[in-house]
Amino acid sequence: MANVDSRDKAVHLRSPVDLFKKLLWEVDGISKTVIKNPVAQANLTIGAALSLWHLCDWLAVDLGNDGARWKAVSAHLRAKVSNHRELQDVARAVRSVRAAEQIANASKHVQLWSNVADAGVSSELRTLKGAAINLDDDSPTVKFEHQIVLIEIDGDFFSPLQISDEGADWWRGVLAAAGYDVPPGPNFIE
Incomplete structure (x- = not known):
């Protein structure tokens, strides 16, 4: 087959850049739902993970056998990358993409x-x-519950x-190195 x-x-x-734009939309949505709606943030986190991981597929298919573009990606990554499997291997070394692979695959396949x-x-x-105790007056202790999304990688916790x-x-x-015109998009974490 x-x-x-x-x-x-x-x-x-239709292209890796389209999927990247979807990822930027998801990142923006995650930034706006942190406190207001943790369930929406969780769903956007799954979407962002799918985008982050599947960019490997989209880029590999789009580059195909274009050796010059693979060479440019390799130079940017400082690793030999000339096909889908090699790109995935290098991507897994990036903690965010490593976590995204696990979230994307688990949310899709369960096992x-x-x-x-x-x-x-x-x-x-x-x-x-x-x-919480208000120290400024005699008001009673306020109890609270709040939901947050946490991603754990090797014992360290990160926000989506x-x-x-x-x-x-x-x-x-990576996309810029491959010759794509990549939108700047938001960067929320410096």
């Missing part, structure tokens, strides 16, 4: 093959409970905005 170009089934996505599952990565919508923004910045450089 041969692979068939299926961009005509991807609604408005992962043991050689694909990365025990160092997890994500969740966590409920934080606590209490940190991961998606870092990933978008990494892909911006």
